[in-house]
Structure formats: structure tokens, C-alpha cells
Amino acid sequence: MTEDYAASVRGEPIPKARVSAFLNAGGTVPFRGAGNCATSHDDAAHARQHIAALSARAERQRRRWATQVIITDELARRACVARRLAPPGDVLPMQLLTVPETDVADLGSIVAAALAHSPAARALLADLEREQHIPETAVRDYYERNRDRFLTPDALRRGVDPYDEPAPADIQPYEDVRNGITQQLRGAAARRAFFDWLDRARADVVYAEGHEHPGDPSHPDHEHRH
Incomplete structure (x- = not known):
């Protein structure tokens, strides 16, 4: 692998330019936990060095994070080809999109x-979702264990406490919510399948120095974030 490449997938190099373009286009999620830049040291020069070191560390982690996003896109594009899905379009960066905080919390910032x-990652996830079969027993079990989530609109307006054994009439009938539950469980199963696929697919990736996974403990700046 030459110095112009961030990683390689099965021997095919991924240029550093793709990572830089993604970052320059604004594709980033701020890393949390970098710490407060204030220092109690009286030595102003030492304080400036400390702040510069934190900034450099954050920049290295942004680069490693962006490499993972690019690699995920590349692996997904290959998976789409293997599955004979519609061509996913141009390579990253496509357009600037806001990543919802709820998705970051549920999926991790990289995924x-x-x-x-x-588009390739979304197409793959959609294909995985179509493959998921949710048994009727699982749907019914979810309904029975989460009655608090299915109060009727009238019960919500009256302020019925969902944890205080609401009346049967205050709970939406199973038949009315069955399809929604099925879709929710199918989506969750597809996300788990996506994570499993990504873990297997990344085994074929070799990273250049400075582009390792941000949670890789082999480099000193590692942070266990996904």
C-alpha cells in the first residue's frame, strides 16, 4: 500500500483523497469526551501545547472515523453488486446530510x-430488511410485554397511567397495531444483520498508518466509539 492510500479492500486501495473529500464536504460527527481545554498550569506556553495536542488528537480521530465511513460505503457498494441490487450511485461524498442524534445513539456514529x-449502505440495509422473517409469536409477545406503548388516543388525552393496569378499552387492539410492530421488529433485525455483515466484511480491510479504526487499541489515541 502506497502513502496515497488510506486502506485496501482485498488488495484494492482506497485513496486518501476520498477520506479528505468526505471531511472537506462536512461529513463528520463531533467526537465527545475530548475534555476541557482549560488548564491549571501557570505556564501559558505549556497550556498552548496542551491545547494543540488535544486538537491534533481530535483531528487524527476525525480522519480515522471518516475512513471507517468511507470503508463502510465501499464494502456496501461491493455487497450491492454481489446481491445484484440497483447501482447505488456515485461514491462518497454525495451530499451533506444531517445525522439524527437518535441514530447516532442507536447505531453509533460510524454506521x-x-x-x-x-446510498449503497441504505440499499443493503433495505435488502437485509426484506430478508427478515418475524414470527407471529414474536409480534404477539412484544405486544403483550409493552402494553404501555399502545394506549388509545383517548386514553392519552385522559392521562391514563400506562403502568397502572389500564382498562382493556384503553389499549389499542392487537389487530390494529400488529403490522406496525412487525415492521419495527423487522427493522431492528435488519440493523443487527447489517452490523453482523459489517463485522465480517471489515475482516478483509487493511489500514494505512493513521487511518486505523478509532477504537483500535493498537494506536495511542484510540476511543471505543462506533
């Missing part, structure tokens, strides 16, 4: 950003 920016 959330990949799904937001990569």
Missing part, C-alpha cells in the same frame, strides 16, 4: 453516518 451519506 449512522454511513447510512445517512451512502
Whole structure:
């Protein structure tokens, strides 16, 4: 691998330019936990060095994070070809999209950003969702265990406490919510399948120095974030 490449997938290099273009286009999720830049040291020069070191560390982590987003897009594009899905369009960056905080919390920043920016990743996730079969027993079980989520609009207006054994009439009938539950469970199963696929697919990736996974403990700046 030459110095112009961030990583390679099965021997095929991924140029650093793709990572830089993604970052320059604004494709980033701020890393949390960098710490407060204030310092109690009286030595102003030492304080400036400390702040510069934190800034450099954050920049390295942004680069590693962006590499993972690009790699996810590249792997998804290959998976779409293997599955004979419609061509996913141009390579990243496509357009600037906001990544919802809820998606970051549920999926981790790397996968959330990949799904937001990569048509190939979204196409693959949709294909995985079509493959998921949710048994009727699982749907019924979810309904029975989460009655608090299915109060009728009238019960909500009256302020019925969902945890205080609401009357049967205050709960939406199973038949009315069955399809929604099925879709919710199918989406969750598809996301788990996507994570499983990504873990297997990344085994074929070799990273250049400075472009490792941000959670890779082999480099000193690692942070366990997804």
C-alpha cells in the first residue's frame, strides 16, 4: 500500500483523497469526551501545547472515523453488486446530510453516518430488511410485554397511567397495531444483520498508518466509539 492510500479492500486501495473529500464536504460527527481545554498550569506556553495536542488528537480521530465511513460505503457498494441490487450511485461524498442524534445513539456514529451519506449502505440495509422473517409469536409477545406503548388516543388525552393496569378499552387492539410492530421488529433485525455483515466484511480491510479504526487499541489515541 502506497502513502496515497488510506486502506485496501482485498488488495484494492482506497485513496486518501476520498477520506479528505468526505471531511472537506462536512461529513463528520463531533467526537465527545475530548475534555476541557482549560488548564491549571501557570505556564501559558505549556497550556498552548496542551491545547494543540488535544486538537491534533481530535483531528487524527476525525480522519480515522471518516475512513471507517468511507470503508463502510465501499464494502456496501461491493455487497450491492454481489446481491445484484440497483447501482447505488456515485461514491462518497454525495451530499451533506444531517445525522439524527437518535441514530447516532442507536447505531453509533460510524454506521449512522454511513447510512445517512451512502446510498449503497441504505440499499443493503433495505435488502437485509426484506430478508427478515418475524414470527407471529414474536409480534404477539412484544405486544403483550409493552402494553404501555399502545394506549388509545383517548386514553392519552385522559392521562391514563400506562403502568397502572389500564382498562382493556384503553389499549389499542392487537389487530390494529400488529403490522406496525412487525415492521419495527423487522427493522431492528435488519440493523443487527447489517452490523453482523459489517463485522465480517471489515475482516478483509487493511489500514494505512493513521487511518486505523478509532477504537483500535493498537494506536495511542484510540476511543471505543462506533
